[in-house]
Amino acid sequence: MGDPGFIVEMKHITKCFPGIVANDDVSISIKKGEIFALLGENGAGKSTIMSVLFGMYEPDEGEIFIRGEKVNITSPRHATKLGIGMVHQHFKLVSNYTVAENIILGSEPQNKLFGFIPRVNIKKANEDIAALSKRYGLKVDPESVISDLNVSTQQRVEILKMLYRDAEILIFDEPTAVLTPQEIEYLLEIIRGLRDGGKTVIIITHKLEEIKAIADRCAILNRGRLIDIKDVKDTSTAEMARLMVGHEVSFSVDKTGAVPGDTVLKVENLTVRNDNGYEAVKDVSFEVHSGEIFAIAGVSGNGQNELADAIAGLARNTSGKVLLCGRDISGLSIRQRIEEGIAYIPEDRHNLGLVLGFTLKDNLVLKNYYKPDFSDKGVLNEKSISDNGIRLIDEYDIRSSKGNQTIVSSMSGGNQQKAIVAREIDLNGKLIIFMQPTRGLDVGAISNIHKQIVAERDRGAAVLLISLELDEVMNLADTIGVIFDGRIDRIAKASELSVNEVGEYMAGVGKGGTG
Amino acid sequence: MTDTIIIDGLAFALPMFVMSVGGIFSEKSGITNLALEGLQGFGAFCGSLAAVLFAYGFAGSSRMPYYLSYLIAFAGGMLYAMLHVLLCIKFKANQIISGVVVNILAVALTTFLTKRINEALFSEKSNKFVLETSMRFTVPGLSRIPVLGAVFTNVYPFEVLIIVIAVITWYVMYKTPYGMHLRACGDNPHSADAAGIDVNRVRAIAVILSGGLSAIGGMSYAYSISASFSPDIYLGFGYLAIAALIFGNWSILPTLGACLLFGFARSAGQALIQRLGMPSTYNDLVRILPYVLTLFLLIFFSKNNRSPRALGEIYDKGKR
Numbered sequence: 001m002g003d004p005g006f007i008v009e010m011k012h013i014t015k016c017f018p019g020i021v022a023n024d025d026v027s028i029s030i031k032k033g034e035i036f037a038l039l040g041e042n043g044a045g046k047s048t049i050m051s052v053l054f055g056m057y058e059p060d061e062g063e064i065f066i067r068g069e070k071v072n073i074t075s076p077r078h079a080t081k082l083g084i085g086m087v088h089q090h091f092k093l094v095s096n097y098t099v100a101e102n103i104i105l106g107s108e109p110q111n112k113l114f115g116f117i118p119r120v121n122i123k124k125a126n127e128d129i130a131a132l133s134k135r136y137g138l139k140v141d142p143e144s145v146i147s148d149l150n151v152s153t154q155q156r157v158e159i160l161k162m163l164y165r166d167a168e169i170l171i172f173d174e175p176t177a178v179l180t181p182q183e184i185e186y187l188l189e190i191i192r193g194l195r196d197g198g199k200t201v202i203i204i205t206h207k208l209e210e211i212k213a214i215a216d217r218c219a220i221l222n223r224g225r226l227i228d229i230k231d232v233k234d235t236s237t238a239e240m241a242r243l244m245v246g247h248e249v250s251f252s253v254d255k256t257g258a259v260p261g262d263t264v265l266k267v268e269n270l271t272v273r274n275d276n277g278y279e280a281v282k283d284v285s286f287e288v289h290s291g292e293i294f295a296i297a298g299v300s301g302n303g304q305n306e307l308a309d310a311i312a313g314l315a316r317n318t319s320g321k322v323l324l325c326g327r328d329i330s331g332l333s334i335r336q337r338i339e340e341g342i343a344y345i346p347e348d349r350h351n352l353g354l355v356l357g358f359t360l361k362d363n364l365v366l367k368n369y370y371k372p373d374f375s376d377k378g379v380l381n382e383k384s385i386s387d388n389g390i391r392l393i394d395e396y397d398i399r400s401s402k403g404n405q406t407i408v409s410s411m412s413g414g415n416q417q418k419a420i421v422a423r424e425i426d427l428n429g430k431l432i433i434f435m436q437p438t439r440g441l442d443v444g445a446i447s448n449i450h451k452q453i454v455a456e457r458d459r460g461a462a463v464l465l466i467s468l469e470l471d472e473v474m475n476l477a478d479t480i481g482v483i484f485d486g487r488i489d490r491i492a493k494a495s496e497l498s499v500n501e502v503g504e505y506m507a508g509v510g511k512g513g514t515g
Numbered sequence: 516m517t518d519t520i521i522i523d524g525l526a527f528a529l530p531m532f533v534m535s536v537g538g539i540f541s542e543k544s545g546i547t548n549l550a551l552e553g554l555q556g557f558g559a560f561c562g563s564l565a566a567v568l569f570a571y572g573f574a575g576s577s578r579m580p581y582y583l584s585y586l587i588a589f590a591g592g593m594l595y596a597m598l599h600v601l602l603c604i605k606f607k608a609n610q611i612i613s614g615v616v617v618n619i620l621a622v623a624l625t626t627f628l629t630k631r632i633n634e635a636l637f638s639e640k641s642n643k644f645v646l647e648t649s650m651r652f653t654v655p656g657l658s659r660i661p662v663l664g665a666v667f668t669n670v671y672p673f674e675v676l677i678i679v680i681a682v683i684t685w686y687v688m689y690k691t692p693y694g695m696h697l698r699a700c701g702d703n704p705h706s707a708d709a710a711g712i713d714v715n716r717v718r719a720i721a722v723i724l725s726g727g728l729s730a731i732g733g734m735s736y737a738y739s740i741s742a743s744f745s746p747d748i749y750l751g752f753g754y755l756a757i758a759a760l761i762f763g764n765w766s767i768l769p770t771l772g773a774c775l776l777f778g779f780a781r782s783a784g785q786a787l788i789q790r791l792g793m794p795s796t797y798n799d800l801v802r803i804l805p806y807v808l809t810l811f812l813l814i815f816f817s818k819n820n821r822s823p824r825a826l827g828e829i830y831d832k833g834k835r
Contacts (some may be wrong), residue, residue, distance in 0.1 A: 077711040092706040094699045095824060105699055106710030108692045119690040 004068035006030040013062035013451035022048040040221035041442040057081040085162025086171040152183040206442040245444040258478035260289035264462035270320035280306035282486040295465040295477030303486035312344040341430035356409035361389030396422035414445035521665035528778025530735035534756035537728030544721035545701040547827040549614030552753025553621030558730020560625040561591025563644040588734035595640020618694030624779040642746040673735040701823035777805040
């Protein structure tokens with residue numbers, strides 16, 4: 001029997017996928033009208049248990065009670081009938097439909113043309129949705145087309161979709177991953193409003209501050225197991241982080257002072273036009289030495305992508321020079337640059353970092369499969385590629401369901417990034433470019449990658465770190481350059497710069513800045 | 516001469532248009548449909564066979580009413596489209612390959628059956644079911660309007676039928692819940708599924724409808740330009756219909772424009788030959804005019820086209 005005090009009870013849920021136990025005997029109970037957070041690292045099983053609740057997977061073992069009654073949720077449609085709604089991480093919206101059309105899809109209000117021909121009553125839908133969005137303070141225009149809307153507005157459409165179907169239990173899967181800080185603030189406000197309006201909210205996240213900010217209770221998962229359920233107001237962030245990762249995490253990075261050596265990368269008066277013909281990088285000059293982490297701080301879209309692409313060879317420079325160990329590499333192809341010793345961890349790991357449909361072992365040799373180590377007279381040597389995969393998976397702790405044979409699109413984001421980092425570091429390059437290396441990763445994975453960045457520096461590589469996270473820059477950099485509107489106006493030793501000063505240059509209001 | 520161009524152009528363009536509309540239904544739901552050619556031929560075969568059998572039954576004293584042969588063609592086209600449904604949706608086969616297979620099979624099957632039936636019933640070796648040409652009518656009054664009057668002159672009844680069908684299909688596509696579900700399945704089947712829509716069912720119905728509509732096009736050709744059913748019906752009009760719907764950006768009205776363009780290009784070419792008194796061997800050259808035109812138009816306009824986003828994608832529930 002279920003306990004009527006809880007709106008959702010999941011008892012002893014176990015769910016296995018081939019080669020991996022995603023949920024191992026997990027039991028959680030959620031009270032009506034609370035904000036309940038599920039905390040865990042990538043691959044801890046948070047999304048899986050909610051997919052079970054939403055009817056996308058059937059559990060191998062365990063029972064679910066909704067409002068005290070035992071249910072067997074077989075499909076999302078069934079979950080919707082039970083008053084459960086879910087905002088997925090990847091939104092499920094029809095891009096060429098209006099907001100209203102998306103919301104009513106599958107349960108359209110109808111009227112009759114000439115009294116007998118059925119038609120969708122889009123006018124009523126628009127009115128209903130305008131009223132609904134007003135009631136919950138969710139700003140959207142029912143008549144605008146989805147593809148014209150930004151991510152944050154699309155998310156509000158997803159929320160309205162649940163409310164339109166009278167959902168009482170609202171599940172949010174990593175809702176803030178794609179939002180800016182202001183949008184996050186607004187979303188958290190909306191979620192609080194939903195709770196105050198009597199809804200029960202379940203939020204999946206790995207961001208501790210958000211949990212602290214809105215959640216009432218929090219379940220912590222690690223590798224498929226439930227570690228603990230905590231009252232958020234009585235628990236410190238550090239405590240939650242420790243439970244989540246399974247060991248103490250330090251938020252600062254241990255590193256010794258830099259011992260810079262020879263100049264490895266020298267960028268001289270580099271100007272790069274982007275695809276639209278706009279000068280995205282303007283007359284930039286800097287040097288990176290071996291044994292040094294040179295970090296470029298800046299707000300997104302100030303020329304960071306174009307700068308990294310121009311050094312790695314993905315984009316051509318319009319004018320200026322890129323010198324590697326004193327040799328101009330501007331005219332070299334991407335492969336030639338790789339052979340000269342440039343490793344690149346790109347921001348867009350799905351399009352530039354990996355071939356998603358390939359196996360893990362093949363992705364791990366993407367940059368050197370043609371070398372004699374891995375191929376003989378144009379024929380790939382499966383044995384050595386496989387050995388290489390096993391070695392890197394072990395060394396870098398890349399977790400996946402089928403090891404070498406895993407198709408990388410099925411891996412979690414953190415492990416995909418680990419795979420790229422493993423491949424690039426293993427090239428033993430002179431220069432390693434890290435572009436937003438920890439985007440979308442959880443605490444454990446971030447600290448792991450930070451350690452590797454420092455280790456590469458200590459090995460003697462020149463590290464160019466481009467990051468939008470100011471904390472990351474301040475923690476790791478030996479030297480900092482701040483980019484604003486395509487220019488780097490301030491370069492200084494990290495020890496000589498305060499966070500505030502970097503922030504001012506990032507906003508273009510620093511001394512000598514253009515704004 | 517303009518009158519002939521308009522009259523012949525319309526008679527050619529509208530059957531193609533109804534095939535295109537069928538294609539739009541299928542493709543807007545997310546299923547690539549290269550099978551229009553085979554579907555129209557198979558539908559025409561069914562309708563023509565019925566007409567021939569009817570005449571045989573009445574010993575030639577009576578002929579089958581048009582609407583009956585059209586109904587049978589429609590049913591035949593829908594039935595044959597189920598093969599595409601079976602391959603693409605049930606067995607998740609590649610939609611291009613399935614379309615090609617459906618086309619090739621239609622040619623072989625209908626040719627074979629036509630020969631066998633002719634042999635068995637009429638004991639003659641022929642790959643043709645001869646039909647009489649459809650009657651035509653002229654609207655009094657309206658047909659007197661200069662130039663445009665040609666639109667109302669010597670009209671085949673099927674032209675009217677096709678326009679009515681186009682209006683109905685437009686309404687279904689854009690105003691009814693089914694149409695809304697259909698277009699959603701072609702853009703993002705995952706969203707549709709999450710909204711509780713049975714994606715495969717919606718798509719199956721769309722493909723079956725496209726079979727019926729193509730068959731109406733094929734039957735119209737059998738009753739007009741060829742006045743028979745024979746393998747000659749597979750002249751590539753189905754493919755041209757696909758070009759028209761792509762050129763028309765998967766929208767019904769612009770597709771009508773594309774079909775009219777192809778139709779008038781053809782009839783104008785034919786008129787030109789007669790004018791210049793070219794020998795009939797040049798006929799074949801003129802016949803390729805619409806295709807050449809298609810090629811050029813596609814080169815220039817296809818970059819602005821937006822196909823349904825999930826077109827040709829096999830929908831697999833488990834895939835996230």
